[in-house]
Amino acid sequence: MTQTAGRWTVVAMTAAIGIAGCSRTSVTFTPSQDHNTLEQAEFAHYIAEQPMMTYDQLCRAVLLLADGDESPRSFENRVAELQSRGIARERWSFGAQDVVDRGVLAYMIFRTSNLPGGINTRLSGWTGVGCERYALKEVARKRIIRYGLPYQIPTGGEVMRALARADDYLADHGMYESAEKEIRSPRDVE
Secondary structure, three states: OOHHHHHHHHHHHHHHHHHHHHOOOOOEOOOOOOHHHOOHHHHHHHHHOOOOOEHHHHHHHHHHHHHOOOOOOOHHHHHHHHHHOOOOOOOOOOOOOEEOOHHHHHHHHHHHOOOOOOHHHHHHHHHOOOHHHHHHHHHHHOOOOOOOOOOOOOOHHHHHHHHHHHHHHHHHOOOOOOOOOOOOOHHHHO
16 A cells, blocks of 8 residues: 555545544433423423433423523423524534434523623634534533533433522622522522
């Protein structure tokens, strides 16, 4: 094999690995119970015990974080509401039972919390390339979620912990109507 042919082989293999490494595989999970039948407190406890979280469950949890209420009750309405606010991306083609990864979780928290992003975050938001990765960096920098690879699947407990920290961030930055309450967030009770 000549030296030029060897270089092209390495370039082709690197490109193939890069393309395969960036592809998203669809993992589905069927929870043991329909979360739509649970009240808000029961839903939070149920989610914390799950080994992974579906997109439908995350949409409901993020709406609870954003509004304190969950007025859209169906999966399609939740997704439409989150997409209209820019919290969920329209290019995501998740089904209700698809498992979410750390990058999707971070992006939704990033958008809900109105975190300031750096230049890379803004560029990735405009282009759509790497937006979950840079959102994860920004959310990890604020210590809302621990950093990891964007395609790692968090447990329900990790998701609920990240949402509680996002709630603390929102309370600390005056995002709620009344900041004069003695107890503003779960962290104030600890």
